[in-house]
Each structure stands twice: as structure tokens, then as C-alpha cells.
Amino acid sequence: MDYLSRMESDSIYVIREAFNRYSRLAMLWSMGKDSTALLWMVRRAFFGRVPFPVIHIDTSYKFPEIYAFRDRLAKEFDLDLRVARNEDALAGGMGPTKIDKFACCNALKTNALKQAIAKMGFEALLLGIRRDEHGVRAKERYFSPRSQDFTWNVGSQPPELWDLYASVDEAAHDRIHPLLHMTELDIWRYVRREGVPVNPLYLAKEGKRYRSIGCAPCCMPIASNATTVDEIIAELEASHEPERAGRAQDKEAAFTMQKLRSLGYM
Amino acid sequence: MGVSNRADEKPVLRIAMVGHVDHGKSTLIGRIRHELSALPGTSAVDPSIAGNWAYVVDQLQEEREREMTIDTTQTFLETPACRLVFIDVPGHQELIHNMITGATRADAAVLVLAADEGVRVQTRRHALLLSMLGIHTVIVAVNKMDLAERSEPAFRVLEEAILAELRAVGISSSATIPVVARDGDNVVTRSPTMPWFTGPSVMEALGEVEPASAVFDAVRLPVQDVYRHDVPTVVGRLLSGTIAEGDALTIFPSGGAATVTAIRRFPENHAAAEAGESVGLVLEGALPERGNVLAPASDPPRTAREFAGRVFWLASEPLAVGEELSLRCGTQSVAARIEEVSEKLDTATLDPLPPAQSLAIMELGTVRISAATPVVMEPFVRLPGLGRFVLERAGRPSGFGILP
Ligand SMILES: Nc1nc2c(ncn2[C@@H]2O[C@H](COP(=O)(O)OP(=O)(O)O)[C@@H](O)[C@H]2O)c(=O)[nH]1
Numbered sequence: 001m002d003y004l005s006r007m008e009s010d011s012i013y014v015i016r017e018a019f020n021r022y023s024r025l026a027m028l029w030s031m032g033k034d035s036t037a038l039l040w041m042v043r044r045a046f047f048g049r050v051p052f053p054v055i056h057i058d059t060s061y062k063f064p065e066i067y068a069f070r071d072r073l074a075k076e077f078d079l080d081l082r083v084a085r086n087e088d089a090l091a092g093g094m095g096p097t098k099i100d101k102f103a104c105c106n107a108l109k110t111n112a113l114k115q116a117i118a119k120m121g122f123e124a125l126l127l128g129i130r131r132d133e134h135g136v137r138a139k140e141r142y143f144s145p146r147s148q149d150f151t152w153n154v155g156s157q158p159p160e161l162w163d164l165y166a167s168v169d170e171a172a173h174d175r176i177h178p179l180l181h182m183t184e185l186d187i188w189r190y191v192r193r194e195g196v197p198v199n200p201l202y203l204a205k206e207g208k209r210y211r212s213i214g215c216a217p218c219c220m221p222i223a224s225n226a227t228t229v230d231e232i233i234a235e236l237e238a239s240h241e242p243e244r245a246g247r248a249q250d251k252e253a254a255f256t257m258q259k260l261r262s263l264g265y266m
Numbered sequence: 267m268g269v270s271n272r273a274d275e276k277p278v279l280r281i282a283m284v285g286h287v288d289h290g291k292s293t294l295i296g297r298i299r300h301e302l303s304a305l306p307g308t309s310a311v312d313p314s315i316a317g318n319w320a321y322v323v324d325q326l327q328e329e330r331e332r333e334m335t336i337d338t339t340q341t342f343l344e345t346p347a348c349r350l351v352f353i354d355v356p357g358h359q360e361l362i363h364n365m366i367t368g369a370t371r372a373d374a375a376v377l378v379l380a381a382d383e384g385v386r387v388q389t390r391r392h393a394l395l396l397s398m399l400g401i402h403t404v405i406v407a408v409n410k411m412d413l414a415e416r417s418e419p420a421f422r423v424l425e426e427a428i429l430a431e432l433r434a435v436g437i438s439s440s441a442t443i444p445v446v447a448r449d450g451d452n453v454v455t456r457s458p459t460m461p462w463f464t465g466p467s468v469m470e471a472l473g474e475v476e477p478a479s480a481v482f483d484a485v486r487l488p489v490q491d492v493y494r495h496d497v498p499t500v501v502g503r504l505l506s507g508t509i510a511e512g513d514a515l516t517i518f519p520s521g522g523a524a525t526v527t528a529i530r531r532f533p534e535n536h537a538a539a540e541a542g543e544s545v546g547l548v549l550e551g552a553l554p555e556r557g558n559v560l561a562p563a564s565d566p567p568r569t570a571r572e573f574a575g576r577v578f579w580l581a582s583e584p585l586a587v588g589e590e591l592s593l594r595c596g597t598q599s600v601a602a603r604i605e606e607v608s609e610k611l612d613t614a615t616l617d618p619l620p621p622a623q624s625l626a627i628m629e630l631g632t633v634r635i636s637a638a639t640p641v642v643m644e645p646f647v648r649l650p651g652l653g654r655f656v657l658e659r660a661g662r663p664s665g666f667g668i669l670p
């Protein structure tokens with residue numbers, strides 16, 4: 001079996017374990033390449049269906065292309081799409097320009113997710129994070145228990161032996177990470193092979209494209225002439241820049257990513 | 267895109283860096299990442315770490331403050347020949363569960379030994395665990411040779427000592443290499459600073475490692491679930507063998523018979539499935555449930571209520587004879603009782619321990635287990651996926667074992 005098929009197969013194994021374990025499961029979808037690839041694998045795992053809700057944490061600062069992409073695929077894939085927004089924070093004027101980015105991410109992403117989980121009663125969430133995105137994400141488990149206040153106790157994670165994932169835990173909710181073993185290049189090669197829909201923000205326009213997408217004010221495009229997935233792959237094979245170099249929240253201070261994640265950031 | 271298509275076919279080798287705390291495991295990975303950051307698709311090492319190579323993997327605040335690895339990490343490299351996954355693990359005995367979490371994902375290992383300290387407790391314990399986990403491809407890096415004047419006699423003494431330790435646990439190292447991880451000597455390229463050494467660098471030795479090929483080819487499909495949304499579909503990952511439409515399979519342990527009428531895949535079905543694939547089968551005949559194993563009647567798996575395995579204990583509260591807990595193997599989850607503990611080993615010294623009614627943290631022993639219902643297993647050397655098990659106490663993995 002070629003390596004992409006093996007990676008997909010291992011991811012599907014994790015997705016199916018999660019589906020077997022939790023009756024109130026959902027997945028987070030940011031419309032980026034990773035969570036869209038995850039959505040693709042979910043459809044493969046369940047033979048074309050997505051048998052649980054798909055949550056979009058909407059900060060309201062996303063690119064217009066993201067909303068268009070979301071609505072198109074939600075229809076095409078027949079998704080049970082739930083949009084989660086921290087309306088109180090938005091009404092209070094929260095935004096990346098008002099105060100620091102750390103507080104903004106925490107309010108509009110982490111707290112929006114907290115509210116959504118509480119309201120909809122989910123016990124577990126599938127997320128498309130990968131180890132090679134960030135040195136702190138590299139420390140994740142496939143099944144990661146989170147406490148009531150959402151914290152990730154990275155210093156004392158439970159053991160995870162082979163793929164015999166712990167059968168119960170006292171966690172308030174669990175995060176499941178089926179794509180942990182894939183790199184950015186793996187994802188793009190998978191997207192190319194499978195024809196996974198690609199958000200147009202990733203493709204170069206006028207010499208610029210986004211390598212990592214999130215909120216418009218906090219993502220910087222990179223200089224690029226890659227207008228096709230083939231060209232993106234060729235560009236990444238030649239690049240030595242870290243993937244999240246264009247993400248503002250990773251840069252603010254040392255250990256920001258760890259702090260965000262330990263507070264429950266995705 | 268010829269190159270990328272060939273990249274799809276490259277073998278994957280997952281390498282755990284093991285050994286005693288502070289012997290240089292994280293530094294070695296960081297140094298490899300630094301020296302090979304010109305490889306395609308590899309991001310440059312953050313220059314602000316200023317030669318502190320362990321920071322490439324030690325990225326938690328606590329790890330940097332305490333100057334030690336706390337949890338296991340993976341970092342990825344793609345060379346022209348293969349795809350490498352480096353798995354860093356902590357070398358501190360309090361963190362042995364994190365070490366095992368990392369090591370259970372590895373195909374091969376580099377055992378790091380610091381020249382100034384020589385063989386220490388975790389050197390020996392990690393070697394034993396590698397052997398137990400079936401990781402028999404091991405390269406030894408004798409690190410910090412700068413603290414032994416990069417001298418050949420010092421290296422030979424350490425080489426002899428570590429090879430004896432490995433022999434004692436049934437491992438023969440494929441290379442023993444004098445290294446200065448901090449400076450990159452014999453890490454990627456051979457170093458002129460130790461001209462007496464004529465062997466390979468660490469990366470050259472890893473390049474020689476052949477990915478293990480499966481020898482066992484009878485069908486074993488642990489059932490993960492049965493989906494009944496439309497046509498009932500049995501799902502699971504095929505551990506070994508190949509399945510084709512029309513194959514007759516038996517459900518273990520119940521013994522029901524079924525024929526494969528379709529191998530489902532979205533958007534188009536497949537005519538056959540190979541080992542490693544997450545499959546969906548439509549069956550005619552009996553329908554299995556989660557935990558069952560599909561296999562041919564002509565080559566059945568081992569099915570038993572009672573068995574003995576070698577168990578390594580991870581929880582601070584010892585495992586006691588008479589204790590009831592949960593046994594996990596493949597997709598099976600069965601209530602089990604500990605009947606007997608024997609042949610106990612002190613994993614710090616490899617000395618036998620006196621007989622006892624319990625197995626304490628980091629002790630290894632033969633444990634006789636009786637399960638509430640029959641368990642389908644295979645000897646570990648035959649099929650690792652059905653030859654290893656986890657013992658869970660109140661849902662928490664508390665020990666693991668291997669079926670001889
Ligand atoms: N002198 C010397 N020190 C080294 C060498 N490699 C690593 N170290 C130091 O040994 C200490 C422990 O290294 P680390 O990689 O964290 O060890 P680990 O616990 O095995 O991961 C650090 O202070 C390193 O800088 C080496 O080749 N020579």
C-alpha cells in the first residue's frame with residue numbers, strides 16, 4: 001500500500017474508534033485544507049455520509065472566501081452544519097485590533113467553542129490538527145482528554161499505547177486528532193490525489209497566496225505564483241519557511257501557542 | 267510531477283530515540299533536523315535556539331525551564347530514499363509511560379548512551395522495553411565523545427558494555443557509533459575528528475535499515491463496528507492477509523460463517539483489500555460484532571479464556587493477584603482477572619525478583635490472566651496487532667503485555 005493510503009487508513013481507524021465510543025460526537029471544520037481533508041476522510045469512513053454535526057467556529061473575521069466555500073460544501077456534502085459564535089464578545093467589540101491577539105483568539109475561538117459544547121452537549125470533537133504544524137501540537141495524543149474548564153494538561157497526559165486508545169476517562173470532553181501523523185505536504189499530496197476541494201485562498205492571485213488560513217486580519221499571505229495544487233506542492237518541497245509563519249497569534253510572545261492550547265484553543 | 271509521485275511510494279521508517287535522561291536524545295534529533303533542513307519541505311530550525319538543539323523538540327515551557335523532555339514528540343523528514351519519523355521520548359523514569367507511548371509507534375530505535383556516564387538504569391530499561399515491544403532494529407549512538415577526548419579506547423570499552431546489555435535482552439545492534447551530537451560529529455556525515463572510526467554516521471546507519479516486511483499472511487480482521495445506516499457493513503482495519511469478494515470467512519470466537527459479497531469504498535467499491543486497509547465488508551451469513559475477529563476457517567487464530575503474557579506494569583498502585591480489570595486486545599475489550607504472577611524481573615538490573623502476589627510499577631513478569639469471555643489472540647512474533655494487549659484499571663491504561 002502506498003503511504004498516503006496507509007495514512008488515510010490509519011486516520012479512518014481513529015475516526016471510526018471515535019464514532020464507536022461517543023454518541024455525542026462532532027467535528028470542527030475551519031474550511032482550511034486540513035479539516036477539509038478530514039471531512040473527506042469522514043465521508044470515506046462512513047461511505048459518503050457525515051454522521052455527526054460539523055461545527056464552524058465563526059469569529060466573524062474570516063475571509064469572505066471561507067464563508068462561500070463553507071456554504072457550497074455544506075450543501076454538496078449534506079452536512080449538519082452548526083455555526084458557533086461568541087455573540088456576547090462580538091457585541092462587546094472584541095476583535096483583533098481592539099486588544100491583544102491572545103485575548104481575541106481565546107474569546108472568539110476557545111470561548112465560542114466552550115459555549116457551543118455546553119449548549120449542544122458534545123462529549124467529543126474531531127479536529128484536523130497535525131504534529132508538524134507546531135512543536136506544541138507535536139506533543140498531542142490521538143485521543144486527548146480535556147477538563148471542564150477546557151484545559152489541556154500537557155505535562156500529565158495519559159499513556160496511549162499502540163492504537164489501544166483508553167476506553168474511558170473522566171474528561172469533560174475529548175479531542176480526537178485523526179490527522180496527527182500527516183505533514184503539510186502529505187495533506188497537499190492527499191488533496192491532489194483525491195481531488196479534495198481547495199479553498200481559493202490557497203491559490204495565488206497577483207503573486208500572493210495564503211499558506212495557512214484563519215481570520216483575515218491575522219493571516220498574512222506569502223509571495224507565491226502557485227495557482228494549482230501541483231504548483232503548491234512544488235513550492236512547499238522547495239520551501240524552508242515554517243507553515244504558520246504568516247499567523248500572528250503564534251508570534252506574539254514565547255509559548256503563546258502552548259498557553260492558547262492549554263486554555264483549550266484548537 | 268515524477269518526483270512527487272515517487273515520493274508517494276517511499277517507505278516510512280519510524281525511529282524512537284531512547285536512553286537515559288540527559289544522554290542527548292533530544293539534542294541528537296535537533297541536530298539531525300538542523301543539518302538536514304535543506305531537505306525538500308523541511309522548515310529551517312529556529313535560529314533563536316542558538317545551538318541548543320534539544321529545543322527543536324523540547325518546546326513546552328516546562329521542558330525548557332527544567333531542561334528535560336517531559337512528553338514524547340514526533341518530527342518528520344523526507345530524504346530522497348525514505349520518509350523518516352523521529353520519535354523523541356523522555357529518559358526520566360517517572361515519565362516511563364510517556365516513553366512507552368512514543369516507543370509503541372516505532373519500527374526502529376537509536377539507543378543513546380553518554381560517554382561520560384556509560385550504561386545507566388534507563389539505558390538498560392529502555393533496551394529491555396525495545397526488545398519487549400519487538401523493536402529489534404537498534405543503532406547505538408555513543409554520545410558526548412568530546413567528554414571522552416574522542417578517544418578510541420574509551421569508545422571500545424563503552425561499546426563492549428552496551429553490546430553486552432543489548433545481548434542480555436536479545437538485541438544485536440546493527441551499528442555502534444561514536445557521536446558528538448552537539449557538534450554534529452558522525453551524526454549526518456562522518457567526522458574527521460574521530461579518524462579511527464571507520465563505520466557509518468547515524469544517518470548512514472539509518473539509511474541501511476530495511477523496513478520490516480510482513481511475513482504472516484492469513485486474514486485477520488478485528489471488527490471495529492457494524493454500520494446499519496443502509497446495508498449492514500462490517501468495518502475494521504485488516505491486520506494481515508488480503509480479502510476478495512466471494513471469500514468465505516469465519517467469525518471468531520463464535521464460529522459463525524460468512525461470505526464477503528462486497529468490499530465497500532466511497533465513492534467506488536473495491537474488488538479486494540490488502541493488509542493495513544480500513545475496510546467495509548458486506549457479508550452474507552452470520553454478522554459479527556465489535557471485538558470479533560474475521561479469519562479463514564482453514565487457518566484459525568488462537569482463542570482462549572485463559573492465557574499467560576509478559577506484562578510490564580505502569581501504574582503506581584501494583585497489579586495484584588485476584589484483581590479484576592479490563593483487557594484490551596485488537597478491538598476486544600473483556601473483563602479479566604489476574605490469576606498468577608511469576609518470573610518477575612527487576613527492570614533496572616535485569617535481576618530476577620522473588621516470587622510475589624503482585625507486580626509493581628516498572629516490574630516485568632509473566633501474568634496468567636483469565637477473561638470473562640474467550641479472547642482471540644496471536645503470538646506477538648506472528649502478528650503484533652493481536653499479540654499485544656493493554657490492561658486498563660478504571661479505564662486508564664495501567665500496564666501492557668505481549669503474548670509469547
Ligand atoms: N558535551 C556534550 N554535551 C552534550 C552533547 N549532546 C548533548 N549534550 C548536552 O547534554 C544535555 C542533555 O541533552 P538532551 O538532548 O536534553 O538529553 P536527553 O535527556 O537525552 O534528551 C544538554 O545540556 C545538552 O546540551 C554532546 O555531544 N557533548
Ligand SMILES: [Mg+2]
Pocket residue numbers: 291292293320334335354355356357
Ligand atoms: Mg530529551
